Amino acid sequence: MRRYYVMGLFSNFDEAFAAISDIRDHKIPGVTVDDVTLKSPIEHPEIEEILGDRGSPVPKFALFGAIFGAIFGFFFLAAGQAAFLVQPSGGKPVIPLPSNIVLSYEMLILFGVLSTLVGFFISARLMTKRHPLYSEKVSLDQIGIMLELDEKNVNPIKDLFKEHKVLEIREEVAR
Amino acid sequence: MQTKDINENIAWAQINADVLRSMESPRMGYWIAVAACLAMVACAVVAEIYQYQIGMGVGNLNWPHMWDIYIATFVFWIGMSHSGTLLSAILHIIHADWRKPIYRFAEAMTTFSLMTAGLFPIIHLGRVWNMYWVLPYVSDRGIWPNYRSPLVWDAFAITTYLTSSALFLFIGMIPDLAICRDNARGWRQKLYTVLSMGWQGDDRQWRNFRKIYLLMACFLIPLAVSVHSIVSADFAMSIMPGWHITSFPPYFVAGALYSGCAAIITLFIILRYFFRFDEYMTIPILEKTCKLTFAIAMVWSYLTLIEFASVWYGHDLVAKESLMERFVGPYSPFFWLMLFCGIICPFALAIEKMRRHLPTMFVVSLLLNLGMWLERWMIVTPTLATSHYPFAWDVMWPGMVQWAIVFGSFGWFGLLFLIFVKVFPSVSMYEVKEMVFHRRHAHRPDLAAKFHRRSSDQQPGDTASGQPRPEGA
């Protein structure tokens, strides 16, 4: 069976919200809220709530990066100092903790930030090709609801969209 | 009188149009500004080439004045960079949505002032060509930088801060870059296509975006505090009376936020005037920034006075002498000017009439930053002039070469900023949309009419008809 991408563009969040609620309530058999991709010009945590808790692994990346940065930072510095023994300075020990704490702290943040960034790129699927159904209107002022569907569900979804005053419907065969 | 942060009825399409318009077809004034900045940079470049060829002595540096306004200006620019972090990160975490129209240029300011600040430790090195020795690269000779030195901490901290704040600026701009991509043609479209990284505004992207933005903000706040503490460590970790002061880290952080906020006011007024951003950079938002600046100014003033008090009561004779030298010594006119600009001038921010008057605010914000620059100079130079060792007491005035490089740094910053405002959106479109969206939902015209702020204000749908005003307005 062929699969389709269908996207409806709505003029405001209320309509989009209602449409997703209908999908969530299984108005159309075989289509679940998990198939929905919401496209919006702004961040809107409330409407994302009805999509269900989809989670984000970014904080884990941040935690990992920060811990790695602090530990690696400290031992990187200490190893450098211990390998450079000609440098006993100003009566300070070879491995002075106060200065190493300062620098480990900076490394914690640097690695934390870089790791968070990598986590974001991976989990937001950035640096990939835009979807064929991408509409420039989403970056302007319209809200898009996109679903990946079996052929039989395409028309019911279109009807559902129309019920909620959809402005425009686009579809594309999925590969 | 305008009391709303933003008109909640602006159409989203209008926001896009207004901001995108600001990026198009520079007018004559823009090119004049670019030329002026280039001329300033040229001054600095000529001075630096001369200094590079002849030696550090050309700017009147001497024994014991090994550091002078290069380091003062370095601290000044690092301080300026703290504004962006304050506005974006702290205000983001506490959900102060009035930051949204103005945080983008503040963040750009952060990045660019760091790029300016970073030049100064390099310029001031006696052997610039060996500057990379400060970095911890693996050398086949087994040589490492000295991690005990606050200058190495500086190198680490500035690198980290520049990386993080540039990334923060960039991440926050991705959705806007996507908007630019959808509206641009030619080289701009290519540029934005690459930079927007395939942003398409789907819920997965927004969800992760929200997370990373919050996390970056959480990383940036302690980072900003640590960066300026480390800069203060250049002084506080030394043995010099007048530098070796325990309260320096918070003092520097407060000073940094102070000068950063003052610079935000300056640039706010410039952008509002030249880009006609009256709808977004509104007077109430300026007022809020001014109030914030005032609060920080008072923190800074307190820390300044407490520094004097602690030195005085600490009764370390050398430190006391050094302090007195600042009050009455050869540098005292600048010292008193600094106290005037830093402690007296901010009271203008507390007066509503002045706060709402743009030309006044422009002048005041420049005065505040003048005070903050003088503060750094008054930390660096008088201490070197009066140290532990009376034989080495000396008064030195910076020479033309030093002034030229400091002057040029403002041109460099201006140039970067001018390029930024024409290539990148200087108002965050998606966040202004959010702000408008949420305000529209929260807006209750009936309540607004009832509890309008001033009895003298014109009320919506009512033209001063002399109706009785509600109490407690």
Add this chain to the structure above:
Amino acid sequence: MSLKNVLENWSDYRKGHEQGGHHDYEHMWVMAVDLDKCTGCNACSVACYAENNLAVVGKERMMKGQGMHWLRVERYWDEPQIGGDDGQFQSAGGSFLPMMCQHCNAATCEPVCPVAATYHTPDGLNAQVYNRCIGSRYCSNNCPYRLRYFNFFSYYEESWPEPLNQQLNPDLSVRDKGVMEKCTFCVQRIRTAKDTARREGRAVQDGDAVTACAQTCPTQAIVFGDMLDKESRVSKIWAKQQVELGKTKQVKANPELRGYRILEGLNTDPCIMYLDRVREV
């Protein structure tokens, strides 16, 4: 490997100056300067210029504070404790204080150098590596005695016009612009003494290494030697004055003893002891 090194020697690497430090010293070169013998003739300074290839910068730059005098003889005409502004005391002559790098064992200049161009040698010297120096000048700012001098210009270009360059000491380099420098306790002479002693298969004896200033001083006010050698002249003078290295506050049985170290209270542990001048008041 490096990690193993860190973990195995952790407690050793954590020893600071107060715990004896990580290194054992082979020598501890120190000096004693008797100010009572100093006549302020500046011969030490001249000797230093000749020995260490110090740049002659000219009157103008000297006035601007860009001179390179590693050993400066400070003149004080106006000390309050000997009469202040009283012209009579001033006519009796000033007080002189020859100041050269104090080679502090807890030197404040060392930890602040970003590239470790200044460090402590196993000889107890505060060394400056010209080749490593990048000229951040932090060390000079952090020296409470202000004994570090910076090459603000390429002084060598004008300092020794032909044929004066022929008189330069070949044992050490001429410094270019952008480098910090300071008194080395004539490290080239110490090197030579150690090399000679090793070649002759003996220990370095007292008097093998003498700094140019100590050698030149007509009144022998400056005594230089190894503190670890208990029989050396200098260590005897230190012992007699009851001044000890590694102490912030010296406990003296006899308050009449004249030995002191400059700015001792800053805990820099300098290696030069001065003997106070005795004046009739």
